[in-house]
Amino acid sequence: MLGQAIGKNGVILAVFALCTAGILAGTYQLTKGRIVESEKRAQQQALFEVVPAHHHDNDMLADVIPVPPNSLQQLGLSQPADIHLALQNGELVAAVIPATAPDGYSGAIRMIVGVNANGTIAGVRILAHNETPGLGDKVDIRKSNWVMSFNGKSLTNPSAQGWSVKKDGGSFDQFTGATITPRAVVSKVHDVLNFFQTHQAAIVAASTVDPHE
Structure with a gap:
């Protein structure tokens, strides 16, 4: 009798586990599209915060170049990603570069860093993180203005020791x-500046277009 009861309970637990897994999988599939779309909208908003519309005259969402595969690790990226280009009269105004800091307190911190053509920072925005509310989440512009402290900084301002x-x-x-x-x-914003310095000529060359074409 005891063996039958244990077996019956085991079957019930197995069925319950399968049902729960099915519900979770279904919920994920239903919300996956909305999550991706929400992240896309957040990134688009962040792009225009970093380089406002009046600072460029191109479609920054469409004008992109891929991050060189050999630079993905430097930027903390695990998969291919695009650099968004802001142009004015066919000339580069800024490049908005994706990056991920893998060593946040609660995991990876995804961000974009806008770098002006002269090598100064146009802006930094955090796209996603899991940092502690009230503490580490102050990197988010919605929580504090801390990321604004990067504006105008460069590899020489401050010096390497100041980064x-x-x-x-x-x-x-x-x-x-x-x-x-x-x-x-x-640390990761500094990595982005180093990346831009190394690839600046290639980025400018790739972004140069004739506005009269």
């Missing part, structure tokens, strides 16, 4: 009770 948080002897503020998150973002 870290103040706790590490650098120029950028950390958050009270949360140093790991801003440290990760500062």
